Amino acid sequence: MKSVKRFEIIIERLHARDVTDALERAGVTGYSLLRDVTGTGDRGDRAGDELTDVFRNCCVIVAVPVEAADEVVESIRPLLKAYGGVCLVSDALWVNH
Amino acid sequence: MKSVKRFEIIIERLHARDVTDALERAGVTGYSLLRDVTGTGDRGDRAGDELTDVFRNCCVIVAVPVEAADEVVESIRPLLKAYGGVCLVSDALWVNH
Amino acid sequence: MKSVKRFEIIIERLHARDVTDALERAGVTGYSLLRDVTGTGDRGDRAGDELTDVFRNCCVIVAVPVEAADEVVESIRPLLKAYGGVCLVSDALWVNH
Amino acid sequence: MDLSLVIDNLLNAPVLFFLLGAAAAWVKSDLEIPSPIPKLLSLYLLLSIGFRGGVELAHGGLSAGVLTMLGVCVAMALLVPLWSFFIVRLRLDAANAAAIAATYGSVSAVTFVTAVNFLRQSNVPFGGHMVAAMALMESPAIVVGIVLARMNDRDTTGPSYLPWGKVFHEAFLNGAVVLLLGSLVIGAITANKDAKSLAAFVDHPFKGVLCLFLLDMGLVAARRMGDLRRSGLFLGLFAVTAPMAHALMGIGLAKLIGAGAGDALLLAVLCGSASYTSQSPLRCD
Amino acid sequence: MDLSLVIDNLLNAPVLFFLLGAAAAWVKSDLEIPSPIPKLLSLYLLLSIGFRGGVELAHGGLSAGVLTMLGVCVAMALLVPLWSFFIVRLRLDAANAAAIAATYGSVSAVTFVTAVNFLRQSNVPFGGHMVAAMALMESPAIVVGIVLARMNDRDTTGPSYLPWGKVFHEAFLNGAVVLLLGSLVIGAITANKDAKSLAAFVDHPFKGVLCLFLLDMGLVAARRMGDLRRSGLFLGLFAVTAPMAHALMGIGLAKLIGAGAGDALLLAVLCGSASYTSQSPLRCD
Amino acid sequence: MDLSLVIDNLLNAPVLFFLLGAAAAWVKSDLEIPSPIPKLLSLYLLLSIGFRGGVELAHGGLSAGVLTMLGVCVAMALLVPLWSFFIVRLRLDAANAAAIAATYGSVSAVTFVTAVNFLRQSNVPFGGHMVAAMALMESPAIVVGIVLARMNDRDTTGPSYLPWGKVFHEAFLNGAVVLLLGSLVIGAITANKDAKSLAAFVDHPFKGVLCLFLLDMGLVAARRMGDLRRSGLFLGLFAVTAPMAHALMGIGLAKLIGAGAGDALLLAVLCGSASYTSQSPLRCD
Numbered sequence A, B, C: 001m002k003s004v005k006r007f008e009i010i011i012e013r014l015h016a017r018d019v020t021d022a023l024e025r026a027g028v029t030g031y032s033l034l035r036d037v038t039g040t041g042d043r044g045d046r047a048g049d050e051l052t053d054v055f056r057n058c059c060v061i062v063a064v065p066v067e068a069a070d071e072v073v074e075s076i077r078p079l080l081k082a083y084g085g086v087c088l089v090s091d092a093l094w095v096n097h
Numbered sequence D, E, F: 001m002d003l004s005l006v007i008d009n010l011l012n013a014p015v016l017f018f019l020l021g022a023a024a025a026w027v028k029s030d031l032e033i034p035s036p037i038p039k040l041l042s043l044y045l046l047l048s049i050g051f052r053g054g055v056e057l058a059h060g061g062l063s064a065g066v067l068t069m070l071g072v073c074v075a076m077a078l079l080v081p082l083w084s085f086f087i088v089r090l091r092l093d094a095a096n097a098a099a100i101a102a103t104y105g106s107v108s109a110v111t112f113v114t115a116v117n118f119l120r121q122s123n124v125p126f127g128g129h130m131v132a133a134m135a136l137m138e139s140p141a142i143v144v145g146i147v148l149a150r151m152n153d154r155d156t157t158g159p160s161y162l163p164w165g166k167v168f169h170e171a172f173l174n175g176a177v178v179l180l181l182g183s184l185v186i187g188a189i190t191a192n193k194d195a196k197s198l199a200a201f202v203d204h205p206f207k208g209v210l211c212l213f214l215l216d217m218g219l220v221a222a223r224r225m226g227d228l229r230r231s232g233l234f235l236g237l238f239a240v241t242a243p244m245a246h247a248l249m250g251i252g253l254a255k256l257i258g259a260g261a262g263d264a265l266l267l268a269v270l271c272g273s274a275s276y277t278s279q280s281p282l283r284c285d
Ligand SMILES: Nc1ncnc2c1ncn2[C@@H]1O[C@H](COP(=O)(O)O)[C@@H](O)[C@H]1O
Pocket: A010, A011, A037, A038, A039, A040, A041, A042, A043, A044, A045, A046, A057, A083, A084, A085, A086, B029, B030, B031, B032, B033, B061, B062, B063, B064
């Protein structure tokens, strides 16, 4: 098992692709995406009441090598600044296979 | 980045609102909700076989300041006692924006 | 609150039952399942474009006592080897009830 | 009764799709109808049955017979959990006995919908008020179950100690009841105007949607057969005999109040069927 | 206008299902239409209305009157956010004012669909080009909103500083616009060949799907009433008067260009209605 | 062949919706049909096509010609992966070659369904047994693929070393096969009784649902075009020529056994089309 940093990024679904693009630019090759997340934050409830899903959230989960963590943080931060959302970072072990 | 406690509360969907109400009473202003969680626990499988979703689970994810963690635990505990479910607490860093 | 190890296993949905079977063999009695996870990894994008859900992922979340963690790792590893996927392990506290 | 009629009945598409689902689950096929599709199907079925019930009610009107029938239904929803409780209590603790009692008192919408489809197909008429009866029977059983659990439980922090407001809320305002009664009222109001233009949505695909829904029910039911086995002989016996006994009572009562054949069958189904839903506010750890 | 006609209009099934949804949310029933079912319903409604609009367009053809109407619609989509911005700016900061302006400039597909259903039911004809008009009005409002926000915002890292490419992308290529216009074109191309064989999908269940969709809209709208209250008197007043003023302008313009009654109503709805969608690229923290 | 017929064929609604989806993905619109809606659509299409195939089978009966056709289909499902394996093996390792071989041996339900829709629209008759043929061709290809992979793989812990029980399980009991065959059997059993009352669900909306499904297929296909480019010239050439060669063989065999035009087209589609599904138990790390 090797040490990794686990990122959990909750952001509007509309911006999911921005997040994964930013991750790819930061050299991340694997990530997972939960598409159906709702929530409450500084900017009110999710909506989803019109004909697009603009206000729904998603959650991107990424495990990256410890040494890559800072770069990932920096690639995500501008997105959070622009669009709101949450990014949590924690320690985890990756089961090798 | 600031230290936070990350809560993950898995409970029957029916009680999702009880959880978020309890969180709001404990002063939490942001949380995320995954609505489609199934599982097995002490009280058997989820069902979802009748015309309501009574037996489906949901998962509430909340990051709170370290000093608020105890109050959140205490606000959730009675719900777990009454309805079953699981609450995990772990350390995380919150990416400022 | 007692210390536990939190597992997060992301694998193709097709193999969800293999994972839960392996967990049950390792003595785990409770787990949660998120069924709708997509992602990118070593083996390309998820698809979901034919008439079965072969390429969709799922995510199994399990909290186990610290002393049971090694056995769970060993029960999951062969599945990751055979089918790909990711298993992250982290520390968490379980709120007693 | 004619055996060939029974077989003929079993050989109709909705029942066969139920069996297909059960067979698929039994051979552990990965066939599944993922959430929330079953929910969409059930919303459709409730809306459809409610709306058509309302239209029929508007045409039939509220007679003394209708009110008697509704009274009988509510009475059965109150009484069935009562005696079920005292029988099950012989073996189980109060909380679980109350939960099971509420289950048998309440109604299974799936079974009701399937019975309605059977009547339509056999051209046996039935009253729109039977749909109202179904909606009315859901709630009392839950309330009786909770009262029984409380009277027999000393732990005032457990789930049976929900505040009464919450109990009534869950009993009377759960989504299925609201949608069913709401569609019934809307059907009754717009019977002359919208019934025709909505028929292509509300009537025509009904049987097909039921097939798909019963396919899912088959999958679910077969997966839960294990639970039944685990529940032991006593509960197993109760699970088999109680619905039959209740259904027979239903038929008896229908005769007594002079209801038609269609209404009698539906009353039997309402009395005999049981629903998981009502357990929820009562389940114990 | 005849009051009984208004009541009669309110008493049709789609409106009643909206009220049912609102009532259910109001009594905090757990009735819900889980995601992504509303999305399926809205995809269906857009496809259906686009396809039928295309078929009608193919039969009616592009006349000068049609082009005038489309020009008027686009002009309104550009002007409404402009004056809305300057009014709302009296009380709010630029970014929020721009977001609100874009909202009122754009159109509410739900309202449009409901109005179309009303016209069909009342047998009032309208042109297929009105569907094209709806699709054309979504994008300009967003662009105007963003231009306004940029002209008044100095923080070049905020959300209003999306690259222009992305702005136009979101304005012109959002899924609803693409599906609506695409279905319109497909309807126009295949009008003679497929319109009949697709009717069972595209026409017949339309009203029923609308009922289910409006049930969900009712649930959502009632849950958001709180937001309205929180937004204060000024915005509340604006939210009530602006749509009416815009709708009246729409009717006036329709008279001016000599449009028929059906087209006039739809123009009023397009001008008056507002959509959340267009806020998104503009919202501030 | 007449060119205008080809164009006419391309200009029908299902194909145009596929192109709309592809165009939307190509311009990176956010149009999407979120999971599990495509699953609902595909469940519907399988159920519908299975049920109607069963009804037609009940009316047509099992003749020698039908059995010959089924035999030819199964033979092709066994042979196509065999030669595909030896060709692809020239460039790829055994595991990947086996996966690709299984892919080309199996059938694409989407293509089949689209072809069926085309035949119905052109009023060309075809036999219900072709639906059974599709169901029968899915499994052999998977089994052959796995056998080939095992014979050429020494790592006995890799994915090709699934226990045989699991292999057969995945090959013969996957959800699509079970639903298709199940609906076929149900259709055959209830042909006289339920075919009419289910038509409003099973027949009428078929083409419309296919449009929506192909819209999604278009979105998915366009997103995956990149994968095709990445796969290199050799595989690209194989991907273009193999389906054509297999389809031509299918037409030849159909002539040989004297099948009608409709059945011949469907056999060509079954032989030519390829499915991702069958790769799954074989994929390597
Ligand atoms: N403290 C929190 N814990 C977990 N999720 C949060 C928290 N705050 C916000 N979120 C999620 O992030 C989304 C955007 O947050 P915001 O930008 O603050 O409106 C919300 O809709 C929630 O889903």
